[in-house]
Amino acid sequence: MLKLSLDRHYRAAIYLRLSREDGDFSCSSEKLESNSISNQRLVIMDFLKKCPEITFVREYCDDGYTGANFDRPDFQKMIEAVQRGEIDCIVVKDLSRFGREYIDSGAYIQKLFPALGVRFIAINDNYDNAQPGAADNELILPFKNLMNDSYCRDISIKVRSNLEAKRRNGQFVGSKVVYGYMRSPDNKNLLVIDPEAAAVVQDIFRWKIDGQSPAQIADRLNRNHIPSPIEYKKGKGSKQRTSFQTKEVAQWSAVAIYRILKNEVYIGTLVQGKTTSPNHKVKKTVRKAPEEWCRTEHAHEAIIAPAQFDLVQRLMLDDTRSPTGAKCVHLFSGKVFCADCGSTMVRKTSHTNGYKYTYFICGGNKADRHLCSSHMIRESTVHDAVLAVIQAQIAAAMDMSAALRQVDSLAWENRELERIKSKRAFQEEIVDKNRRLKAGAYDDFKNGFISREDYKTFTEQFERQIRAAMDAIAQLDQERNSIMGGLAKQQGWLAQFAKYENIQELSRNSVAALVDRIEIRENKDIDVCLLHRDHFASIVAFLSEQQLRRDAKIIPLGREAV
Numbered sequence: 001m002l003k004l005s006l007d008r009h010y011r012a013a014i015y016l017r018l019s020r021e022d023g024d025f026s027c028s029s030e031k032l033e034s035n036s037i038s039n040q041r042l043v044i045m046d047f048l049k050k051c052p053e054i055t056f057v058r059e060y061c062d063d064g065y066t067g068a069n070f071d072r073p074d075f076q077k078m079i080e081a082v083q084r085g086e087i088d089c090i091v092v093k094d095l096s097r098f099g100r101e102y103i104d105s106g107a108y109i110q111k112l113f114p115a116l117g118v119r120f121i122a123i124n125d126n127y128d129n130a131q132p133g134a135a136d137n138e139l140i141l142p143f144k145n146l147m148n149d150s151y152c153r154d155i156s157i158k159v160r161s162n163l164e165a166k167r168r169n170g171q172f173v174g175s176k177v178v179y180g181y182m183r184s185p186d187n188k189n190l191l192v193i194d195p196e197a198a199a200v201v202q203d204i205f206r207w208k209i210d211g212q213s214p215a216q217i218a219d220r221l222n223r224n225h226i227p228s229p230i231e232y233k234k235g236k237g238s239k240q241r242t243s244f245q246t247k248e249v250a251q252w253s254a255v256a257i258y259r260i261l262k263n264e265v266y267i268g269t270l271v272q273g274k275t276t277s278p279n280h281k282v283k284k285t286v287r288k289a290p291e292e293w294c295r296t297e298h299a300h301e302a303i304i305a306p307a308q309f310d311l312v313q314r315l316m317l318d319d320t321r322s323p324t325g326a327k328c329v330h331l332f333s334g335k336v337f338c339a340d341c342g343s344t345m346v347r348k349t350s351h352t353n354g355y356k357y358t359y360f361i362c363g364g365n366k367a368d369r370h371l372c373s374s375h376m377i378r379e380s381t382v383h384d385a386v387l388a389v390i391q392a393q394i395a396a397a398m399d400m401s402a403a404l405r406q407v408d409s410l411a412w413e414n415r416e417l418e419r420i421k422s423k424r425a426f427q428e429e430i431v432d433k434n435r436r437l438k439a440g441a442y443d444d445f446k447n448g449f450i451s452r453e454d455y456k457t458f459t460e461q462f463e464r465q466i467r468a469a470m471d472a473i474a475q476l477d478q479e480r481n482s483i484m485g486g487l488a489k490q491q492g493w494l495a496q497f498a499k500y501e502n503i504q505e506l507s508r509n510s511v512a513a514l515v516d517r518i519e520i521r522e523n524k525d526i527d528v529c530l531l532h533r534d535h536f537a538s539i540v541a542f543l544s545e546q547q548l549r550r551d552a553k554i555i556p557l558g559r560e561a562v
Contacts, residue, residue: 004130010054010089010119013078016040016061017097037063040093047091047123054089067100070108082118094124167272170296174272178265179229180303191265191300198303200226204260205304208312211328211508214257221252228252261316267309267481268302271295291431291466306481315512331508332382332518338362339519339527341372347379360520375520382518382526387506389528390514393536394500400539401494412542413483413493416535420483424476430469438462482532493535 016037041059048054058081060074070076081087090113092098099105109129113120119130166173171189180201184190200221207217221228227235230250264271273294275285315334336345343364350357358379364372404412438459445455483493500510519527530536 004119006053006130011057011087012054012089012091013058013060013087014044014091015078015098017065017067018063019066037061040097043093043123044091057087067096069101070099070104082116088117089119091121095122167294170270170299172270178263180266193301193303197232201260201266201303204257205308205312208261208315209509209512214254217257218252218254229256261312266304267306268300269295269297270299291470306484310478310481311513328508331506331511335511335515336360336518338364338372338375339521345520373522375522377520377524383506385526386515386518386528391503393530394497394503397494397497398501401492403543404492407546410492412539416483416538417480420476420480424473427469427472431466434462434465
């Protein structure tokens with residue numbers, strides 16, 4: 001180890017750093033200019049002109065890296081050069097540019113650099129470990145490093161608080177904009193629709209409802225030479241990269257399609273704050289519980305109607321594997337079940353005497369003949385039964401629609417939305433109450449009022465109630481979305497079924513939109529459970545109520561109804 005002195009000749013590296021995370025950009029304009037890379041370079045080079053014993057060798061610059069840790073590319077390159085003996089002097093504008101983490105900063109400055117014979121100079125802090133009396137300055141050094149660390153911590157707290165406030169206000173604070181949207185030119189925290197990409201998103205949802213799987217949709221987009229999200233953004237000038245890309249040109253994948261189909265952002269809902277980190281020094285992310293996510297509805301314009309989004313979510317829960325060589329799933333995929341054992345009915349195709357016919361058998365029977373009987377039934381029989389039920393339901397819907405037109409416009413819809421709103425508010429109160437109880441249980445445990453076992457028991461109970469309430473809220477949101485789906489143009493909810501009024505043949509789209517499940521009994525009876533049946537029952541009750549009111553109005557005064 002060479003002794004540090006002013007008589008030696010030194011080969012110097014200058015180190016520059018600027019970080020948005022540390023608050024360097026949130027200062028006054030004067031402070032920002034003082035911390036800028038160009039200003040740091042100017043100060044250091046001016047200083048070196050006065051030091052003939054120091055020869056400038058190389059510059060290392062980490063622009064955009066936090067000082068809260070030393071995981072910075074150019075800093076690590078500089079340390080490697082020091083260890084190879086290429087550099088024996090490091091010059092920085094001040095200690096905060098070197099680093100804001102006081103423990104590791106002290107370890108470098110007071111241990112590693114002296115051990116390697118490296119001269120370290122922080123110009124504005126008047127620190128030079130080769131100067132006589134440098135040992136006296138080292139008494140102050142830890143305090144300066146601690147102040148820099150505290151500043152970084154305070155900035156981190158302020159940034160977190162500011163981001164959380166923006167999330168709560170429905171502002172977008174993510175670093176990457178999801179495919180289909182772009183930042184508003186007038187407001188970087190607002191998402192606006194990107195028409196070109198949004199059209200592709202709408203196609204993806206429509207094809208899913210038509211019966212195509214995520215893999216088939218991805219293949220279709222690739223065949224049509226539609227740029228994948230990452231390639232589309234590159235074409236728009238983005239420098240975004242992904243570590244998952246294995247080909248020179250990134251293509252659509254089933255995973256990408258699946259993520260789009262599951263993302264609530266397309267119905268105008270922002271879901272943010274899913275992850276966090278313990279503090280500003282630890283960059284490892286921790287995933288939050290879903291009930292702690294920040295969810296804001298109607299934060300921006302929707303690309304997909306909520307009712308259509310909910311339909312796709314239901315379809316993705318079904319078994320919708322396509323037959324080999326088929327372009328999409330079969331008509332009743334994921335919809336047909338055994339009424340007795342609950343198993344999925346398996347679709348089979350048989351060829352007899354040159355005639356092809358398709359039938360369903362019980363999946364439980366196929367796996368174990370002792371579990372259930374075959375319940376074998378032709379697909380054509382199921383088709384005719386489902387078509388007849390749908391035709392009857394649509395006819396009833398049209399009659400209801402005509403009856404509702406005799407009442408105040410949208411009266412039933414408004415009543416249902418108010419009912420859902422009231423129920424949702426009640427469930428939200430349950431969530432808030434159990435969150436408060438959960439926080440109170442922690443305080444009681446911390447203060448020694450309850451044991452760890454009791455705290456764990458109470459917490460699990462509160463979390464169960466929170467999850468149940470959140471599930472109820474999700475179900476209510478689906479009901480609301482279903483009703484609102486028919487009100488996009490201020491038309492009655494039933495009007496959305498008018499397109500099926502003259503239906504003569506089933507399609508995958510109509511089955512997906514109208515049928516919940518089909519159950520086959522052992523005697524070949526078929527139970528067709530339709531979607532929206534609760535809404536239809538509610539309309540019947542509403543119309544009956546309205547009829548009773550009309551009847552009451554026409555009873556002559558002073559007379560009783562017979």
